Amino acid sequence: MIDGRVARGGMWLAVNHAFRGAVAVAGSVILARALGLKLFGLLAVCVFYGEVLQLLVGLGLPMYFARTREEASAGETRTAFTIVLVAAVVAVALTGWVLGPLAGAWYGCSELEWLLGAVSLRVLLTAPARIAVGLLERELRYGPVAAIEGAAVAGFYVPAAVLALLGFGAVSIAVAEVVRGVVTAVAACVRRYPVGLSIERRSAVRMLRFGAGFTASSLIWMAQGVVNPVMVAHMAGLEAAGVVRMAESLVGNVSFLKGIGERIAASVLAPFQDARGAMVRKVEIALSWQVVAGAYPVLLLGSVGFFVVPWLFGAAWRPVVPVLVLWGAALVLHAPFGVCSQALVAAGMTWTHLWTNAVVSGAFIALAWLCVGAYGAEGVPMALIFATPAWFSVYGVFARRFGRVRCEGPLALVAFGLAGLVLAGIARHEVISPLAFLVPAGVGILSWSRRWRGSIT
Numbered sequence: 001m002i003d004g005r006v007a008r009g010g011m012w013l014a015v016n017h018a019f020r021g022a023v024a025v026a027g028s029v030i031l032a033r034a035l036g037l038k039l040f041g042l043l044a045v046c047v048f049y050g051e052v053l054q055l056l057v058g059l060g061l062p063m064y065f066a067r068t069r070e071e072a073s074a075g076e077t078r079t080a081f082t083i084v085l086v087a088a089v090v091a092v093a094l095t096g097w098v099l100g101p102l103a104g105a106w107y108g109c110s111e112l113e114w115l116l117g118a119v120s121l122r123v124l125l126t127a128p129a130r131i132a133v134g135l136l137e138r139e140l141r142y143g144p145v146a147a148i149e150g151a152a153v154a155g156f157y158v159p160a161a162v163l164a165l166l167g168f169g170a171v172s173i174a175v176a177e178v179v180r181g182v183v184t185a186v187a188a189c190v191r192r193y194p195v196g197l198s199i200e201r202r203s204a205v206r207m208l209r210f211g212a213g214f215t216a217s218s219l220i221w222m223a224q225g226v227v228n229p230v231m232v233a234h235m236a237g238l239e240a241a242g243v244v245r246m247a248e249s250l251v252g253n254v255s256f257l258k259g260i261g262e263r264i265a266a267s268v269l270a271p272f273q274d275a276r277g278a279m280v281r282k283v284e285i286a287l288s289w290q291v292v293a294g295a296y297p298v299l300l301l302g303s304v305g306f307f308v309v310p311w312l313f314g315a316a317w318r319p320v321v322p323v324l325v326l327w328g329a330a331l332v333l334h335a336p337f338g339v340c341s342q343a344l345v346a347a348g349m350t351w352t353h354l355w356t357n358a359v360v361s362g363a364f365i366a367l368a369w370l371c372v373g374a375y376g377a378e379g380v381p382m383a384l385i386f387a388t389p390a391w392f393s394v395y396g397v398f399a400r401r402f403g404r405v406r407c408e409g410p411l412a413l414v415a416f417g418l419a420g421l422v423l424a425g426i427a428r429h430e431v432i433s434p435l436a437f438l439v440p441a442g443v444g445i446l447s448w449s450r451r452w453r454g455s456i457t
Helices: 002-058 061-067 074-107 111-138 142-165 170-190 201-235 238-254 256-272 276-313 320-346 350-386 388-402 408-427 432-456
Strands: none
Touching: 002 074, 002 111, 002 142, 002 170, 002 201, 002 238, 002 276, 061 074, 061 111, 061 201, 061 320, 074 111, 074 201, 111 142, 111 170, 142 170, 201 238, 201 350, 238 276, 238 320, 238 350, 256 276, 256 320, 276 320, 276 388, 276 408, 276 432, 320 350, 320 388, 320 408, 350 388, 408 432
């Protein structure tokens, strides 16, 4: 029964990511041409601030509901609603009075002050909706989740693109953020739950005990995001931050299948947190699929990026190409580790997960400080590549908790993928380059297809 729900959930998430990716790419093309490099760099700052604020306001409660084994009680949902609502109001106040003015002074950009205010208002509007999404994910009802998140993406990019084309500049981003918040709040009504301003002490302690570890771990992980809006924007300029943001957006949209796997992993693996053998077998199956379904499409995009990116976004965006190629190499190196990390969350090891995230994030940020200073925007994916050894801390913790995972298949696929990327770069031809990547990549896939078929059946 759960396998059927997982399959349906994966299908809905695939549709969701495909729709969101198509809207985001189309919207990014319009915004990139209409706003230019500098304002697109401001968008990168707003996106990162929104992600951090949403995490802090949520306090890990959506993930608490997503992984819990028991049905959420009315007291728990009312407690969670009260907590996130109070946190969201505090976030809006801090942004308006403190953080917005500080950010505007830091970047020397007055527009940023009210842009971040719009972001905080969006977070306030969507905070209760995140609880609804967590409840839906626990029930593996990813159809409504897809509807909520698809509406949110369309609610941002449609008004942003229209207003940008009309010449409203930074105002288009602010208005789109508010519209996104309203649309998300309305769409989340598909999963109603008891709300009210009340606190159950035991429920609050239990939720915040999990949420504190999860939030701290996620914050440490998201600290990597500081590199672009803070380090790159300050050291290399807002234009370079716009380049990195574009490459990051393209990678995220193309590698959506990897995101699907990691997203459903916590809910799917939670029933096996006390069954070591079953957990190892599930993770073994997922590792190779993460490389092929998640990283290979990015490598393929990197192999044709030298003519696709200028054609889509204009010649001014040509600096995105080397960043995109290097990012693809980093992603294929990191892909096998993501499921192991989610398995730790599924097992409730949030503080251990925090430690592994600290190792990986710390290595990346330290290397990024060196690489960005020397190479500008290209230093970001270079730092990701150089930080790959830090990921073995994740695998080491997983192996000690559940047992060793056979990694021959994923490692072989990584080698074939990187070989294809190198050959495509050598060819540098509109027709030959994709073929140069697909040949070794296809050999790698065929070599392990029998094992995959056996693991599935």
